[in-house]
Amino acid sequence: MLTGILGYLLYMYATYCFVAVYNKFFLLYVLLMSLSFFGFILNMYQLVMLRKEIFFYKTSNKYIGFSSIILGLTILFMWLGKLVPPLIRGTVPSNLEHYTTFPIQALDMGIIVPVAIISGIAVIKEHVLGYLLIPVVTIKGVAMFFAIDAMLLSMFINNVPVSTSELIIFPCLTLLLCFNLYLIMTKLHDYKELL
Numbered sequence: 001m002l003t004g005i006l007g008y009l010l011y012m013y014a015t016y017c018f019v020a021v022y023n024k025f026f027l028l029y030v031l032l033m034s035l036s037f038f039g040f041i042l043n044m045y046q047l048v049m050l051r052k053e054i055f056f057y058k059t060s061n062k063y064i065g066f067s068s069i070i071l072g073l074t075i076l077f078m079w080l081g082k083l084v085p086p087l088i089r090g091t092v093p094s095n096l097e098h099y100t101t102f103p104i105q106a107l108d109m110g111i112i113v114p115v116a117i118i119s120g121i122a123v124i125k126e127h128v129l130g131y132l133l134i135p136v137v138t139i140k141g142v143a144m145f146f147a148i149d150a151m152l153l154s155m156f157i158n159n160v161p162v163s164t165s166e167l168i169i170f171p172c173l174t175l176l177l178c179f180n181l182y183l184i185m186t187k188l189h190d191y192k193e194l195l
Contacts, residue, residue: 001139002039003040004139004143005139006036006043007136009032010033010037011112011144013036014107017030044136061123061130062124064123065119065121065122066120067120067176067180068119068120069120071116073113076109076113079105079108079109118133119137138177141177142174142177145173148174149171149174152166152170
């Protein structure tokens, strides 16, 4: 679980470093991003070293794998739906606001989507990479979707325009990921337990 949370923190503090307006917390954001990065790398290294001792016992590989792939594709098409029409029209996207680019979309489409799809395919094929990545991706997803749900709820309460579809879809995705996390964590076993 720690690796997934560190992945979430790395994503968030990288976002703060590159997206947030400069403020008195900038150096703290850089420090937290760096600590999250190295903590994530060290934890992934430990998982790789334990790869022969950790596995899923009688897990729903196909369900978990396909849901990871579908979630990755959902994120991809959500962002493409907002980015491609202005490109086709030759206009600047309206949601660019004061930014010069889309860092969140770049992180999601360039890292999160491929990792979700690759881990989904790997877990379906019962490849060790899938067993290493799927818990990390799922925990990162749970943390991220809880944060998105809280943001949407705050926007709704404060009368900030938010679409009804977002108010329905994101909590449903959160529940799906929580269910997947439950399945993963109940099926994750230490090889030594079976001896």
